[in-house]
Amino acid sequence: MQVIVNTKKVYDTLDQLAAAIAAANPDFSSTVMVGIQQGGALVSQYLYELLLKNNPHASSLEHGKLDITFYRDDVRNKILAPDPMHLPFSIEGKTVILVDDVLFTGRTIKAALDSLFDYGRPERVQLCVLVDRKEHRQFPIQPDYTGITIPSNRTDKLKMVITQDNEPQVVLFIP
Numbered sequence: 001m002q003v004i005v006n007t008k009k010v011y012d013t014l015d016q017l018a019a020a021i022a023a024a025n026p027d028f029s030s031t032v033m034v035g036i037q038q039g040g041a042l043v044s045q046y047l048y049e050l051l052l053k054n055n056p057h058a059s060s061l062e063h064g065k066l067d068i069t070f071y072r073d074d075v076r077n078k079i080l081a082p083d084p085m086h087l088p089f090s091i092e093g094k095t096v097i098l099v100d101d102v103l104f105t106g107r108t109i110k111a112a113l114d115s116l117f118d119y120g121r122p123e124r125v126q127l128c129v130l131v132d133r134k135e136h137r138q139f140p141i142q143p144d145y146t147g148i149t150i151p152s153n154r155t156d157k158l159k160m161v162i163t164q165d166n167e168p169q170v171v172l173f174i175p
Contacts, residue, residue, distance in 0.1 A: 004171060005148060010168045011168070014130070014147070014168075015050065024145075025097075025126075032089055032097070034064050034097070036098065036100045036112050042160060044099035062088075065087070066098075094123055096125045098112055098125055098127050102133060102158045103127075103132045105137060106138055109127060110139050126145070132148070133149075135152075
């Protein structure tokens with residue numbers, strides 16, 4: 001395991017993402033933030049807390065977690081246990097800020113969109129990712145908010161993790 005993005009850089013990037021989200025959404029009254037389990041849920045929790053702390057108009061922003069286990073196209077190839085799901089609000093007619101830690105092929109985002117639409121029809125969906133690996137995209141999916149673009153090999157596995165000191169880092173798992 002090799003650290004690609006250290007804790008300070010992750011926090012700086014989260015600050016930039018939160019500022020960009022706030023600038024694009026001046027009124028959060030019909031906006032919700034949804035993190036894709038697992039890494040996206042961690043990123044979205046940080047962003048949600050930053051938005052609440054730095055933007056008085058964000059007090060109406062609702063936050064949830066989306067499990068996409070049974071929407072993945074590779075679920076037939078693996079035995080997967082579902083993650084906790086927490087969407088205690090309606091997404092109908094709202095702006096959904098969908099958050100993930102790493103955007104790779106786009107398959108996770110497609111699965112998340114399929115899952116979201118089972119919960120209602122949002123007005124629009126904005127995609128926010130901490131790390132973009134855009135050279136490996138298999139679907140025409142592009143983020144609205146990108147933290148860091150990291151060139152990588154197709155076989156690399158990048159993921160945001162929480163250290164033993166409870167700090168976020170982006171790491172490369174070497175195959």
